[in-house]
Each structure stands twice: as structure tokens, then as C-alpha cells.
Amino acid sequence: MQFKDQLDFVTQHIKKNKLRVFMTILAATMGTAFLIVLASVGFGIHDTMRSEILDNRMVNQIEVYGEEMDQKHVEELKKREHVKAVVYRQSVSIQQETTLDEFTGENSLIVTEFDEEKKVGFELKEGRLPENSSEVVVGSDFAEILFIQNAKETEDELTNYKGSLIGKQLTYKMGLYEEPDMFPEETTFTIVGIAKEPAKDWLQDFNMYADASIISALNPIFESYVDEENSQLFYGNVNVYADKLENVTTVSKALKNEGYSVYSIADQLEQMDVFFLAFKAGLVFVGTIAILIASIGIFNTMTMAVTERTREIGVMKALGASPKLIQRLFLMESAWIGIIGTIIAVVISYGVSFIANLVLPIIVTAALGEEELGDLNVTFSVIPWQLVIIASAISLSVAMISGWRPARKATKIDVIQALRQEL
Template sequence: MLFKDQLDFVTQHIKKNKLRVFMTVLAATMGCAFLIVLASVGFGLQDSMRNEILSNENVTKIQVYGEAEFTDEQIKEIKKMEHVETVLEKISVNASAQSYFEDRDTSSSLYVTNMKDFEQVTGKLAEGTYPKNPTEIIVGYNFGQTLLNDADREVIEEKSKKAEAEGSYYDGKEEGYKESLIGKEIEVSLMPYEEGAKESPKMTYTIVGVMKKPSYDWMIDNAMYMSTEQQNALVSNSDIAEGDLFHSEVNIFADTMENVKPILEKLKEKGYSVYSVTEQLEQIDVVFLVMKIGLIFVGTIAVLIASIGIFNTMTMAVTERTREIGVLKAIGASPKLIQRLFLMESTFIGILGTVIAVAISYAISFTTNALLPVVLKAATGEDAFVSTDITFSLIPWQLVVIASAISIGVAMISGYRPARKATKIDVIQALRQEL
């Protein structure tokens, strides 16, 4: 029996029982679609969390921490390690930097670093260039916003009270210095954090660069960065001892993300306390892997329920077509051929249901990602759901392959028993059956 004739045999029965086959395909579609959509939630949340972490962290960065300060020999040793691109020592000043410009002032964090290494790590600035002279500095993206005068502070206070009465918060973005800071000279002094400490004398610096905008809108970056050549000047201008004034932080940058783990292992072997965001990502991936397996398992139950309908449909098909099966056997059809015909029918139902389910799942996923943030905003009154890039549902090709394999596999298994029953029908009794 030619393959074309086998297809004709299957399609004739499908056309003859359109309603029954349609309902069976519908059940298979619902089961497979439920599996894909349910599992897509796990994939979507994992993708959102990974993007959240990666958007705020450099994936090639390795943090080295500990109470002891790092010596020049240690830093040189780390720089010589294979696949280490840069070692950036960022020294934080243990005092608040008080900046004065015209009638405005602000308070910010102050960092001292090697500007060549800092440029290699940070890359392009939002505005300006990197310092070439010791008295040139870089400021954070929001530095101008935090440069306030008395009039600005009064306006911010009024707007904050009004926003608080309305149950919201005012961040002060409309106030501050709005012109370019490049080339502007500011006076900087150090105010120790200890209560009752005296502010140091003012020193003049020129702003030559502005950092890139922070990853999140709610982040306010008004930090100040200057060259390590200014360390001695800061010490001599402050009453704080050098050992108490500076705190060193060493960050290692690998050439690629793939080489982060080997570098981490080497550093740990040497006794360094290190951390990388890739370790956090590995932990998250394990947690979500378990979650996705659980969701796929729950979704598979829906597919198994749909398989009951396929089993019933194929059992009815065998019963209704007993005479046809007898005729096929009488003209020499083998049991394997008869079994294949009914398995083809159940497989067709599984494939058709899966194809429709995949299309429906993508439509549901797209609609969910588009409308759910709006619904949550309307329900909670929070703008975070709309402004934040959250993926509620994600359907990768791997999920489609897994779901399709489960759905089609279950459909074939459901049709196997009725197909085997068809091969055991007695020819004489089948031919005696009345039409």
C-alpha cells in the first residue's frame, strides 16, 4: 500500500468525523498551549532577573574584597594572570566631598583612581573627556542636578510636601544646575563623617567629564572622580590620617565573560576573597531550572488529560471501521500496516493541535507582556510596572521543541493501544459485520 493511499485512508476518516476530530484537536491544542504558556512564565521571569542584574553590573568584573589593603606587588601579580584585561584600584575617600559653585553647593562621594585604567573600564563618557591634569575631575551624571541654591531647596521642599500629600514622591529633577559643567571650576572641601569634625580648606578643581547615565532612573549619581596624583594633596589638606582617609577597592576585569570563571578559580586558589555576578547568575539559573521543570511537569498533566480524548477518538475509529480493517486484512494488509494507519491518525491530531497551540501561545505571550503591565498599574497605581522592562512571558525555541515533543509523543502513545487492537480484529467476523 503506497504512502499516498495510506494518507487517503486517514484523511477519509477525518473528513467523515469532522466534529469529533475537531473537538479532539481542540483538547490537544488547549493542553499543549497550557504547557507552553505556563512554562513561559518561568522563562520570562528568569530573563527579566538576568537582565536586571546584567544591566547594573559588568559581567566581566570580579570584585576582590577583604580587610587588608592591596600592595603594588599583589596588583602586579593579578595583572600578569592570563585573560586579565585590567585591574582597577578605586580608592574611596572616607569623608564627604563638599562642592561649591557660584551660589550652589552639593555633597557627594569622592573616589581616587588611576584614570588610564578607569577610562579603559568605563569607556565613553556622557560628555567631555578624561582628566589629563591632577586638578581635573570627572563628576557623576546627576552632579548638576544636585547642585542647589536656597531657591531650589525651597521649591523642592514645596513640591515634596505636595507629592507626599498625593501619596507620591518628588525626586527634584526639575531643579539644579542645567547648563553644561564642562570647563567649570568648583571648590571642593572634605567633611569627615565624625560628629563635630571640621571641614577642610577648599581646593579648586576643573570639571572635564561627566559620567554616563545610570542604569536605573531612580539612581542619583553625583559622585566625583579624581586622579591618584591628588592623594597627597587630600591628605595634607585634611586632619584625617592617611590610613583612615582612604579605603581601597580592587576590581579585576576579564577579557571575556567565558574567562571570568577560570580567573575566579585561580584567585581563590591564591587565597583571595572574590565575587563575580556570574556566580549569582549560576545560582539563579539553577533555581529557575527547577522552577521550569516543575511548570513543565504541571503543564504535562494538562496534555495527559487531553490524551484521554485522543484515546477515545481512536478507540471509536477502530470500532466504527471494523469492516474496513477486515477488508484490508483480506486483501493482504499486514498488522504493521494497519497499526501504522491508526498511529498516523493519532499523530496527525497531535501535530495539528501542537501547531495551533504554538501559534496561540505566542499570541498569548505577546498580549500578556503588552497588557499585564497596564493592568497592574491600573490595579496598584504604581508606574514601576510600566517603566520597568519586565518580561512576564518568554517562549524560547527550546520550550517549543520540548512542548511539541511531549504533545506529539503523548498523542502517539494514546493512539498505540487502539492501533494494536485494530491488528487483532478477526477477518471473518469483521467481514460478517453489517454495514
């Protein structure tokens, strides 16, 4: 029997039992669609979490901690292979006060190397970078916490600074919360630049950024009033930036082997990927149960097909049809049910995924409010091609297994007994 004749044989039976075959295909479709849609939730959440992490952090950044981190160690880190830049930011450890005209605020001073900052994307909205120790760059939100001193003390209506900052001179003073006037000396800075706004709307930058040369001017002031041996005016944190994302792990491992404590976005992503791999596998397992339930329908349909066509099978055997041919015919029929059900399920799944991503954000926003979500862009369902392949393979495999037993039964039908049955 030629392959075309085999297809005709299968098609004729399907046409005779349209309703039963339709219900079987519907069951297979629902099972496969359930698996894809359920697993797509795991892929969607994973994609959302991964995107949020990558948007909020530089992907090649490695945070480095060491007990004796200083400028010497920073210079050694700069010479390492696959290192693009090393940003060593040092912050003042005590209370600070800034005064601009009649406005006063508690802006933090950060000492850094601007050459290294520029390598990793530090940009200005206005002005230029400092050229000496008396010049500073201020954050984009610097003026928002500058208020009139009298208004702060009397709790009158607060009015923050509104004018242009470039070229303005401010006075900077250090102190302790329990003794705010402990350091009477004041340092004058000229604002020469304003940093660009942070990438995220909810981030604010109130800091002042100065060149490392200011340390030699501020440390003597601090040391002249503080006698404690272990007290330090500045504390620093070091961020190492790899030249490429694929080199982050290499640099991190090398630093760990040398005794540094490191943390990078690659470590966070790796941990998250392991968790979501297990999570998505669990969802696929639960979805597979739905397909297994649908396989009962395929098994019943194929068993009925064998019973109803016993006489046809007997005739085919009498004409010389081999058991393998008969088995192939019934397996083709169960495979046809699985293929059609899978194709329809994939189409439905993409439709459900599209509607879910369109409607659910509106419902969640209405329930929680925009302030709760912020600018978080949530994707509830993502269907990658790998998921389609996995679901299709599971669906077709279950369909073939469900049809295998009835097909084997058809090959064992006795020819004489089959021909004795009435039409």
C-alpha cells in the same frame, strides 16, 4: 497497500467522523497550547531578569575583596592573563564638605586611576580628565546637591547651583559627624571635566573623581588629628575586568584559589539560570498534565474507530493485510490528530504570547504606576524554538501512545467474527 492508499484510508474515516475528530483535535490543541503558554511565562521572566542584570552591570566585571588589598596587589592583578583592566577606587571614610562660591554640598571624593577607568568605558560629557592632584572630574549630578549655605541652615527655599562647572574652583574639607570642624584644613580643586550620565535614569552621580596623587596630600591631614592605630582615611574596592565574557569564570576561579573573595555577574547569572531551569521544568511538567488529560480523548476516539471498523478490519485481514499494516493505519490516524493539534496550538500560543506582552504591561502599569516599575522593561511571555520542539515532542508522543493500545486491539480482531458483523 501503498502509502497513498493508507493515507486515503485514514482520510476517509476522518471525514466520516468530522465532529468527533474535531473535538479530539481541539482537546489536543488546548493541552499543547496550555503547556507552551504556561512554560513561556517562565522563559519570559527569565529573559526579563537576565536582561535587567546585563543592562545594569558590566558583564565582564569581577568584584575582588581581600584583607590586605593595596596598590601592590592591584598591580599584580593587572598582570594576570585574560585581565583587561583593574579599577581600584578609593573613597574617603569620613564626612566631607564641598563649597563652590556660596553653595555648599556633601559630595564624596573618589580616588581612581583614569587610565584604567578609560579602558572600561569611563567617559566625559564635557571637559577633560585631571592632569594633576589639584584637578577633579565631577559626576553628572554633582551640582544638584550644592545649595546656598544660609538656605540650608534657615530651611528657606533651597536653590541648587545652576551655572557652568568647568573651570570653577571648589574647596574641599574633611570632618567627622560628631566633630565637623575637626579637620580645619581646606583643599582647593579645579573642576576640569563632567562625567557622562549613568546608563540607567534612576542612577545619579554626585561624586568627585581625583587622581591617586591626592592621597599623599590628604593622608597627612587625617593622621595629624587622628591617633587611632587602625583608623584609615581611605577604603577601597577593586573591580577586575576580564577581556571576554567567557573568561570571567576562569579569572574568578583563579582568584578564588588564591584566597580572594570574588563576586561576578557570571556567578549571579549561573545561580539564576539554575533556579529558572528548575522553574521552567516545573511549568513544563504542569503543562504536560493538560496534554495527558487530552490524551484520554484521543484514546476514546481511536477505540471507537476500531469498534466501528471491525468489519473493515476483517475484510482487510481476509485480503491478506498484515497486523503491522493494520496497526500502522490506526497509529497514522492518532499521529494525524496529534500533528494537526500541535500545529494549531503553536500558532495560538504565539498569538496569546504577543497579546500578553502587549496588554499585560499596560494593565500592570495602570495598577502599580510608572514610578513603581521605573524603566524596567518586563517581558511576560517568550516562546523560544526549544520550547516549541519540547512541547511538540511531548504532544506527538502522547498522541502515539494513546493510539497504540487501540491499534494493537485492531490487530487481534478475529477475521470470522469480524465478517459476521452486520454493516
